[in-house]
Structure formats: C-alpha cells, structure tokens
Amino acid sequence: MSKLSNTEVTNTEDESVKEGEKMKLILDRAKDQSKLCPVRDVINRISDKWSLLSILALGTHGTLRFNALKKEIGDVSQRMLTVTLRNLEEDGFVSRKIYAEVPPRVEYQLTEMGQGLMQQALQLADWANNQLPEIISSRKKFIKN
Amino acid sequence: MSKLSNTEVTNTEDESVKEGEKMKLILDRAKDQSKLCPVRDVINRISDKWSLLSILALGTHGTLRFNALKKEIGDVSQRMLTVTLRNLEEDGFVSRKIYAEVPPRVEYQLTEMGQGLMQQALQLADWANNQLPEIISSRKKFIKN
DNA sequence: ACTTTGAGTTACTAAAAGTAACTATTAACT
DNA sequence: AGTTAATAGTTACTTTTAGTAACTCAAAGT
Numbered sequence: 001m002s003k004l005s006n007t008e009v010t011n012t013e014d015e016s017v018k019e020g021e022k023m024k025l026i027l028d029r030a031k032d033q034s035k036l037c038p039v040r041d042v043i044n045r046i047s048d049k050w051s052l053l054s055i056l057a058l059g060t061h062g063t064l065r066f067n068a069l070k071k072e073i074g075d076v077s078q079r080m081l082t083v084t085l086r087n088l089e090e091d092g093f094v095s096r097k098i099y100a101e102v103p104p105r106v107e108y109q110l111t112e113m114g115q116g117l118m119q120q121a122l123q124l125a126d127w128a129n130n131q132l133p134e135i136i137s138s139r140k141k142f143i144k145n
Numbered sequence: 146m147s148k149l150s151n152t153e154v155t156n157t158e159d160e161s162v163k164e165g166e167k168m169k170l171i172l173d174r175a176k177d178q179s180k181l182c183p184v185r186d187v188i189n190r191i192s193d194k195w196s197l198l199s200i201l202a203l204g205t206h207g208t209l210r211f212n213a214l215k216k217e218i219g220d221v222s223q224r225m226l227t228v229t230l231r232n233l234e235e236d237g238f239v240s241r242k243i244y245a246e247v248p249p250r251v252e253y254q255l256t257e258m259g260q261g262l263m264q265q266a267l268q269l270a271d272w273a274n275n276q277l278p279e280i281i282s283s284r285k286k287f288i289k290n
Numbered sequence: 291a292c293t294t295t296g297a298g299t300t301a302c303t304a305a306a307a308g309t310a311a312c313t314a315t316t317a318a319c320t
Numbered sequence: 321a322g323t324t325a326a327t328a329g330t331t332a333c334t335t336t337t338a339g340t341a342a343c344t345c346a347a348a349g350t
Binding site for chain 4: 212227249250251
C-alpha cells in the first residue's frame, strides 16, 4: 500500500522495519508525555483554525504580504493571523521578511519544510475529500440513533 | 451499509489532475465557510488531545474495551475519552459494540475508514519524526531572536 | 493638522478542553 | 440485609485557548 515516507526514513537497513514496528514506536512516544512527540507537535500546530489555511494560501501564491494573506484567507482577524504566522515561523514552516519601509512591508512564504508540510496536508486533504460522503452519511446515522 | 470506496482513493481517471489543481480546489473549499470542508473536518477531528492517540491505540490492539483503552492511553480522563470516542464514532472512524451485561462491556475498534485515517496519521507522524530535528532547531533560534 | 496605510498590540469576551466527583446496575462478599 | 466492587459513563465546575474590537506607530499625501 502507501509508501510510508517520502523522505527516505529508513536507513541502510532493509525494509523489515514494518508498519507495526514504526507504529509502536510512535505510539510509545505519543503516550510518554515527558518527551515531546512530533506527531502531537505537528498535529497541534496545524490543528487550529488558520494554520492549514495559511499554509495552503502561501503554497498557492508563493509569497504574500500580511494583508494580502489576510485577504486571501478571508475571515481571519489580524490578531489570529499574527499568532498563526508566528507559530508557523517558530517551527520553521514559514519565513518572514521585514522591509524597513513606511508603511511597513512584511513578506511571508513557505520554507522548504513548510512545503513538505503542505504536501502532507494535501495528502490528508485528498484522502479526506474521498471519505467525505462516508463521513457525512455516518454523521446522519449517528444523529438519528 | 457497505464500505463505499475507501480503498478506492484514486480512480479510473488519468493522473493529469495535478497537485496544483487539486490544491486550488481544496483551498477554495477551505475558504468557503458556508460549505463544509473535509480538510478542516478531518483535521479538527484528529486535532484534539486524544483522538489520534485513541486511533493509534485501537490500531495496534484491534479491539479494546473502554477501560482497557483508557489504561492504554494512560492519562486521559473518563469524560474526555468518552467525548473523543463519541466524536470518532459519529464520523465513522470507530465502531462501538455494547454487550448487555453487568458490569457493562463496550468494545471499540477501528472501522475500515478509521484504519485509513490511521494510515494517514502514520504518514504524517513519520514525516513529522523526520522533521523533528529541524523543527527543534528552528524553535531554539526563534526564542533567541 | 488630519487622514491613510500596513502590520501589528492590548485588553477584553466567548468557547472549548479538561478535572473531580457523582450515578446506575448487579454480582459477590460479610 | 447491607456493603463493596466493577464498568462505562454524566454533571457541575475550572482552566485554557480562540476570537473580537479598538488602539498604536511612523511617514506621506491633501
């Protein structure tokens, strides 16, 4: 089935580290609250209302200034866009270039890693799109019962 | 009803619908708040603190009773696990079987679609794992400046 | 001297996530 | 008979997070 990684996860070793093994490791990590879990981390980052939208918008446009991005997304407030972009910047998904002008100009774009994240998001989105009918029908049934 | 097309991700059509096109459609959908967006939907569902963990736990164990799942996850409260499972059930990612016994027995397991979601999650997790060093170093730098 | 512009902050309110303590049911134990 | 134990939840409450509206700053245009 689906190739499990796009960036050559596994090493010199053979492919015998299978899904099951990997899954176990990931689960263990997720369960252990003491060390940081990349799954949770990434999920947490993109799980708010605006991160994915920002990433997708930047992905489609290449470079956008703050207000252009804001307009592109449509209904995000200034504060939330700022917060979102700071978070994405902190993790290295977007870069932020400030030009010392007045009025200020700030340009945002995806980093390479950000583009990778977008790829991931798109895959998920694609899958989600395909599942949508089933999800919707499941919800309808659930409400009935 | 029967599973409709969850293994059927990519269809009979040629591959000529490329990323760019797909991306645009997805973005448009995401931006239009009036119709439901599967990306947001799925992201929202798995973005809370416990959904992914539940899915991964069920994925590794096949079937689990409520308390077994609770123990497996470790630090989730009863209420949050209930809420999480209801949400996952509502969307058709997990199934819930109640046995009329005393004390009650309720068994949870992933549906086929739930397994698909887990695959998606694992891919994301795998990618995230690979990016972790870069994310961490990015965070360190960010704090400094 | 007053308004506009871009990219934010600040101070606040609404909503969501999370916790601790309670319930229902019946079998088993004392 | 009364108490306890087990499972799968609820209810009532508190803490966190998301979100909004109004403000700031510096220079240029009118």
